[in-house]
Amino acid sequence: MPLVDDSFTKKEVSVAPLVLLSIVDHYNRIAKDSKKRVVGVILGDNSQNTIRIANSFAIPFEEDEKNPNVWFLDHNYIESMNEMFKKINAKEKLIGWYHSGPKLRSADLKINDLFKKYTTNPTLLIVDVKQNDIGLPTNAYVAIEEVKEDGTSTEKTFIHIPSKIEAEEAEEIGVEHLLRDIRDQAAGSLSIRITNQLKSLKGLNSKLREIISYLEKVSKGELPVNNVILGKLQDIFNLLPNLSGPLNDSFIVKTNDELMITYVSSLVRSIIAFHDLIENKIENQKLELENAKANEIKEVEIKEIEA
Numbered sequence: 109m110p111l112v113d114d115s116f117t118k119k120e121v122s123v124a125p126l127v128l129l130s131i132v133d134h135y136n137r138i139a140k141d142s143k144k145r146v147v148g149v150i151l152g153d154n155s156q157n158t159i160r161i162a163n164s165f166a167i168p169f170e171e172d173e174k175n176p177n178v179w180f181l182d183h184n185y186i187e188s189m190n191e192m193f194k195k196i197n198a199k200e201k202l203i204g205w206y207h208s209g210p211k212l213r214s215a216d217l218k219i220n221d222l223f224k225k226y227t228t229n230p231t232l233l234i235v236d237v238k239q240n241d242i243g244l245p246t247n248a249y250v251a252i253e254e255v256k257e258d259g260t261s262t263e264k265t266f267i268h269i270p271s272k273i274e275a276e277e278a279e280e281i282g283v284e285h286l287l288r289d290i291r292d293q294a295a296g297s298l299s300i301r302i303t304n305q306l307k308s309l310k311g312l313n314s315k316l317r318e319i320i321s322y323l324e325k326v327s328k329g330e331l332p333v334n335n336v337i338l339g340k341l342q343d344i345f346n347l348l349p350n351l352s353g354p355l356n357d358s359f360i361v362k363t364n365d366e367l368m369i370t371y372v373s374s375l376v377r378s379i380i381a382f383h384d385l386i387e388n389k390i391e392n393q394k395l396e397l398e399n400a401k402a403n404e405i406k407e408v409e410i411k412e413i414e415a
Contacts, residue, residue, distance in 0.1 A: 121159045121231065121248035121271040125279055127206075128235060128245070134166040135208045135237040143173065145208045147219070149186060150233055151193060151200040159231055159248075159269075163200050165189050176214045181222060190226070204231030210238070212249070217264050220251045232266065243311050246271045 127150065134146045147169035152161040167186055171179035190202050205223050207216075216232065223230040232249040239245040249266040319341065325331040 119154075119157055119159055119269055121161060121233065121246075121269060122274040123161045123233065123246050123271060124163070125273060125275050125282075127161050127164045127233075128273070130164050130166075131206060131208065131235045132237050138166075139208065145171075145213075147181070147205060147207045149190070149202055150204050150206050150231065152203050153199065153201065154203045154227075154229070154231065159203065161203070161231075161233060163193070163197075164206060165193065171215065177218075179215055179219070181219070186226070202226045204233065206233040206235060208237045209234040209247075210236040212266060216266070217251060220266075233271070243314075244271065244273060246273070 131146070131148065134148060138144070138146050146166065148164050148166040150161045151163040151165075152159065154160075167189070168182040169180065193200060202223075204227065205219070207213075212234070220230055220232060229250060232251075234247045234249070236245040236247075248269050248271040250269060251264055252267050253262045254265050255262050322331065322337070323341075326333055
């Protein structure tokens with residue numbers, strides 16, 4: 109049972125695109141083509157229901173690859189950089205830290221305790237800088253104290269909170285310009301839509317495979333039963349529609365109604381086009397009669413003049 113404020117667990121994290129670009133740049137400068145990870149500070153606002161991560165800065169970090177409990181952070185650098193960022197934008201406060209993961213490490217809890225010196229509930233943002241799977245490259249966590257099953261003591265652990273990538277208006281314009289350079293200009297809108305839907309289906313397929321793998325491991329006893337996860341999965345299954353019976357008939361009726369509207373619209377367009385054709389023929393006949401009468405009058409006048 110977690111010892112944490114329930115309102116805090118219901119929060120979600122909103123990450124600005126600038127933060128992702130900064131973290132990827134930090135990784136490419138320091139740890140590209142290596143097994144090292146980079147660590148930095150995230151700035152923003154965590155006073156609302158949505159934790160807004162608006163900015164970040166890199167910090168010097170070293171750790172022993174053989175012994176993960178041996179690591180170094182420059183405290184003075186964090187404090188001096190934080191003071192300078194306050195002068196630029198006082199609204200952006202130090203709310204946590206990030207690393208390039210791509211997964212949680214054994215020393216993360218100790219590093220997280222260090223950041224409690226600067227903020228009460230530090231948020232950990234893990235960014236997968238070399239993402240191969242489909243989906244968001246971010247995972248957000250907060251540390252909690254959880255009571256052991258025997259109730260004798262507590263232990264610290266991380267709890268996952270949902271995250272999303274959200275840009276403000278100015279950032280959105282910049283991101284659109286970047287995507288414009290990345291996208292294939294020869295591809296049409298239909299091709300882009302189909303590609304996005306294909307990526308979404310692949311992402312859904314990978315998540316379903318993860319659920320199947322987890323449930324199989326739980327049934328075999330390889331993983332302990334977690335009632336919270338099973339409850340979430342049950343909620344997902346309850347949202348699935350029943351495609352047999354009355355619901356299927358309703359879909360058919362709805363489809364027939366929409367097709368009827370399409371058919372009637374096509375019929376109306378055909379009638380209007382046919383009506384316009386008839387009107388054009390009538391107008392042409394009138395013009396021909398008027399021209400014929402005018403020619404007759406001219407011929408009569410010519411004969412009178414000759415006479």
